[in-house]
Amino acid sequence: MSLPVLNPGDAIGLVSPAGAVRREQVQPGIDYLTSLGYICKLGQHAFSDNGLTSAPVERRLEDLHTFVADEEVKVIWALRGGYGSIQLLDRLEYGLFRGHPKILVGFSDITALQWALYARLGLPSLSGLTLTTQTRPENRYVSVGLEILSGRRKALVARDLSGESVQAFRSGEASGTLMAGTLSMICTLCGTPFWPKAEPIILALEDVNEPLYRIDRYFQQLRLMGFWENVAGLLLGKFLLDETEQDVLPLITPLVGPEVPIVYNLPYGHFSNALPFPSGVAARLQAEPFRLEWKGS
Known part of the structure; x- marks a missing residue:
């Protein structure tokens, strides 16, 4: 698939597929992207507020589908996560995405769509870089994400x-397919x-405001599905609770095979200066010294 x-x-194309967001929350991120030379086109319902979600299902789909079909738009970028992506999954026009494949940039709740x-x-995405907090000049990893989207960056190293x-x-x-996202949304x-179908994967995980007992419940759910048997490599970001980092290593290490390389404390998660990861791409991981390379998006 050529992207x-x-x-x-x-x-x-800037959209709000999940929760509502106010213009003032994302305007600094939009201004930053504009200053770098990108043209930011806002979805018609980007700043709608329907309570739990930004807009009714039909309106959110309309914004997504409009930008998928728009030949000028190269990437679709979710302004924020929140809640509501799961309402769209069985209503998306997947054939439209197949005919006009584009990377979806997003994080947190957007994991479900990605x-x-x-x-x-088999459509890749970029996990990270919300417009509310992460797409800012202060975040050194914005350039990493933009290099990934340009096709110029195919690796992360120590x-x-x-x-x-x-x-x-x-x-x-x-080696495996690099899949990244928020644990609870997965x-x-x-x-x-x-x-996704069973295949070897390199899994990048993070989450926020989930206490350890709920994180372990998610891990155990995946164990009962046989999911961990497919995990060839593990990349752990931050699991924050009230802005405090939680140690999930004792919970997850018994669930993966003894041969599975594990890298932790990666700057990936729900905080301002966070690193984005490509997701849905063939990749190879070397744990030490750290090197993660992929074939492209």
Whole structure:
């Protein structure tokens, strides 16, 4: 599947597929992208507020489908997560995405859409860079995300993460499809037609405001599905509760095979200076020294 790349001068379609957002929350992010040379096109219902979600299902779909069909738009970018992506999964026009494949940039609740698009179409995405907090000049990893979207970056290495406390809990190498997202949102897809097929994966995980007992419940749910048997490599971001980092290693390490390399303390998660990951791409992981490379989006 040939995907358009994003370069300065290209258009980005900005949408709110899940929760509502106010213009003032995302205007600094929009201004930053504009200053870098990108054309930001807002969906008609980007700033709607329907209570639980930004807009009724039909209106959110309308914004997504409009930008998928728009030849000027190279990438679709969710303004924020929140709640509501799961309402769209069985109503998306997947054939339209197949005919006009585009990367969906988003995070948190948007994980459900990204994984569904991969499950149905093999469509890659970029996990991270919300417009509310992360797409800012202060976040050094915005440039990483834009390089991924341009097709110029095909790897992350230890020097890219200098100053971070990234560590290898278990060394080794692994190959598989890199899949990234928010743990609780991944689990909402269990047992649905939008669960990816069984294949070796390198899994990047994070979550927020989930206490350890609920995180373990999600891990155990995936264990009962046989999911961990397909995990060839594990990348752990931040699991924050009231802005405090929680240690999930004792919960997850008994569930994966002893040969599975594990890297933790990655700067991936619900905080401002967070790293984005490509998702749905063939990848290879070397735990120590850290190197993650992929074939492209």
